[in-house]
Amino acid sequence: MDGNEPGLDIRHYEDVIFGLASRDSTVRPPFRMGVFDGNGAFNEALVHRRRGLPFSAANFAAPELTLDGTFLYAGFFFDHFGHFITESLSRIALLRAFPDLPIIWHRLSGSSRLSGWQSELLDMLGLLDRTHHFISVPTRVARVICSRPGFMLFSYCDTSYADHLATVPWSGGAGRKLWLSRSSLKQRNDVPGEAAFEEAIAAKGWEIFKPETVSLREQCAAYAAADRIAGIAGSAFHGLLLMRDMKADIRIIQRYKFQRGNFIAIAAAKDLRQKMGEDMMRHISGSGAGGVHAIDDFDAFEAFIES
Numbered sequence: 001m002d003g004n005e006p007g008l009d010i011r012h013y014e015d016v017i018f019g020l021a022s023r024d025s026t027v028r029p030p031f032r033m034g035v036f037d038g039n040g041a042f043n044e045a046l047v048h049r050r051r052g053l054p055f056s057a058a059n060f061a062a063p064e065l066t067l068d069g070t071f072l073y074a075g076f077f078f079d080h081f082g083h084f085i086t087e088s089l090s091r092i093a094l095l096r097a098f099p100d101l102p103i104i105w106h107r108l109s110g111s112s113r114l115s116g117w118q119s120e121l122l123d124m125l126g127l128l129d130r131t132h133h134f135i136s137v138p139t140r141v142a143r144v145i146c147s148r149p150g151f152m153l154f155s156y157c158d159t160s161y162a163d164h165l166a167t168v169p170w171s172g173g174a175g176r177k178l179w180l181s182r183s184s185l186k187q188r189n190d191v192p193g194e195a196a197f198e199e200a201i202a203a204k205g206w207e208i209f210k211p212e213t214v215s216l217r218e219q220c221a222a223y224a225a226a227d228r229i230a231g232i233a234g235s236a237f238h239g240l241l242l243m244r245d246m247k248a249d250i251r252i253i254q255r256y257k258f259q260r261g262n263f264i265a266i267a268a269a270k271d272l273r274q275k276m277g278e279d280m281m282r283h284i285s286g287s288g289a290g291g292v293h294a295i296d297d298f299d300a301f302e303a304f305i306e307s
Contacts, residue, residue: 086151
């Protein structure tokens with residue numbers, strides 16, 4: 001590719017200073033990052049955004065490292081699977097448009113170490129062997145190329161972004177039904193009633209699948225062979241972005257209202273056969289991603305996932 005993919009909106013910058021990234025609960029979105037021009041002025045055009053809102057400016061610090069040459073700026077490298085595949089890889093079209101250029105990332109830790117699933121995912125997308133530079137100290141870069149992200153949380157999902165991620169062909173047809181379980185996740189917002197519900201549907205032919213217990217390639221193989229996939233909304237469903245020509249019926253029960261937009265945008269971009277179940281869980285405590293919701297009405301849940 002030559003960087004001229006429609007809608008990519010390529011932008012070139014010279015003499016960019018990248019500062020560190022940090023989490024800050026006093027601002028919304030709750031992150032700060034350093035992206036400055038050669039004079040130390042904050043470059044809001046380059047910072048990560050959610051719902052159109054830019055991450056806030058970090059304090060400027062004089063660069064301790066200088067990188068000559070031209071680099072692609074991919075954005076914020078998240079260590080959470082759902083945010084990584086949606087937000088961190090939102091400029092995958094840019095990374096593929098310039099296959100010979102090194103890639104710069106912001107990351108909270110500044111570390112270059114990759115987890116197993118991060119290495120696997122980058123390998124599946126042909127990006128693992130690229131040169132990746134993680135900002136660990138304030139760094140001056142001679143030339144930077146960036147682009148409009150193909151996905152923005154709570155905002156949009158471009159078809160071209162979804163197409164670039166779609167690497168595993170769907171091969172279902174045998175009637176396999178997967179329930180994407182959250183019952184073994186180590187987190188504060190477990191789902192009361194899920195284990196009992198899983199026992200009930202397992203007796204009716206559903207396979208209780210725990211994505212976190214297998215490799216990413218094994219997850220994709222399971223999705224590719226399924227004709228129906230259901231579960232409570234969570235990052236596991238973002239693994240469907242890796243599927244090509246997906247024809248399985250997807251049923252997602254949302255836990256809180258802000259989840260809905262992201263899943264609907266992805267489904268539209270991929271033309272998924274998806275339905276969202278709303279107001280099906282009983283709220284117990286907390287809010288948002290940290291809230292606790294229970295499954296009470298097994299019949300209603302089963303009717304929805306079989307619909």
